[in-house]
Amino acid sequence: MTAVTVGILRERAPGERRVAATPETVRKLVARGAQVCIEPGAGVGAGFVDDAYLQAGATTADAASIVRDADALLAVQAPADDVLAALKPGTTVVGLLAPQASESRQAVIRDRGLQAFPLERLPRTTRAQAMDVLSSQAGMAGYKAVLIAATLAPRFFPMLTTAAGTIRPAKVLIIGAGVAGLQAVATAKRLGAQVEGFDVRPETREQIESLGGKFLDLGVSAAGEGGYARALTDEERAEQQKRLGAHLGSVDVVVCTAAVPGRPAPKIVTSSMVAGMKPGSVIVDLAAESGGNCEATVPGETIDANGVTVAGPLGLASMGAVHASEMYARNVLNFVSLFLDGGALSFDWSDELLAKTVWPERAVEAAPAAA
Incomplete structure (x- = not known):
């Protein structure tokens, strides 16, 4: 044969x-x-x-x-x-x-x-973990997204004590706590940033905190099937956007990682939220390939949105x-x-x-x- x-x-x-x-x-x-x-x-x-x-x-x-x-x-x-x-x-x-x-x-x-x-x-089961290409590639994407954010940010990530005084650490928010998001939390923490993580699935709190991040609770819980979040109701989305918009004004760097395979990425960061961020802030949208979590994202480009740098990198896993x-x-x-x-x-x-x-x-x- x-x-x-x-x-x-x-x-x-x-x-x-x-x-x-x-x-x-x-x-x-x-x-x-x-x-x-x-x-x-x-x-x-x-x-x-x-x-x-x-x-x-x-x-x-x-x-x-x-x-x-x-x-x-x-x-x-x-x-x-x-x-x-x-x-x-x-x-x-x-x-x-x-x-x-x-x-x-x-x-x-x-x-x-x-x-x-x-x-x-591939089904998301315990037996399938050794075959789960989405998870393995998402880990690299989350890692690279934070490195891109650190490069674009006009500031240090860690706290530094220098002869010129103390430099406060960058405040980094990771949106989405799947494999990419958790790797982003871990990477930003290793770089010395003050890290927060947000996800509508309440079970991710423990995972974010185990990596040294602080869980950002916006009062919305939307656990779905297969480890993914379910679609938000109009009321839940409005509440999430209201609280998130108020919080983003104090954030230096946002890394967006919320995506579900085969579906358009949910729009989480609106144009008005971007407008409310401090000049010099940075958004890196890992979900750019499926449309992006940020309304200002242009897939494949890095733009200036009234003083806020918005990057929509493609092929992040391929960078590693x-x-x-x-x-x-x-x-x-x-x-x-x-x-x-x-x-x-x-x-x-x-x-x-x-x-x-x-x-x-x-x-x-x-x-x-x-x-």
Whole structure:
């Protein structure tokens, strides 16, 4: 029996430096019986040279050959539609594929009969933690967002005692206490700032405080399903905005991290709130890729909003491509290990991690009628 061929292409999205497999994970894929073929230069942006992949047991080939021969294709972002259309019917594709973001991508996946696994659909369960690419990449994004804020802020983050007097620490507010937000709290605290964290889910108070931050209570509680917040009612939103707007006048730096995969980011910081902030204040909107938490955010740009610097950086995880790729590749390896063994692909559709991640969703087979 011919071993299954796993292909890895160089990512082609603008600014994307991550790679879906590292020499470490290639070695483990080969140990599971796969033939791994990688496009030359695929890992260079993340610091992984071709020779390291060859030593791990991979081969190299041009993109067209990989697309033609792959039984499974591993990716960070969704391959272009023409790449998907050139894959063999039934090819397995694993990555942050976001089919809901493109009708043409949906059509190609359906028409070619591809077995697509958009990893953003992975259930948020204890067993899935080792495969959770959203969490691993959000950690890097939260870290980088605070470093960007520290660079843009016209002030020190820590308290300093100097011959010229004492410099008070910067007051930093982190909005959203998911993985990115908690990493942002921890990073700002390490830099010496006075840190507050806000989230509408009351259970995050303990997490924020465990990292040295102070929980900002705005009197709104909106815990939802799957670890995410539910949508606020009009009354809750009005109360949140009233209290948050009053508080932002005393804050030096805001880092926004509130996002739910597959949905537009909630607007939390209004233009009037920005106008009420002190000149020299900074907002870094990590949620810019899904529209932003701040009404003044321009995705991909840093603007001056009447003396307040508002940054909407894109591709934050890719800015830390080495560690982001290492984490992502391990997540992907753990997921692929659910159906790759002995050089063959075998899918157990009773496994909820496969059944709930695959797209299009598989039809549920009806139970046989009673005699």
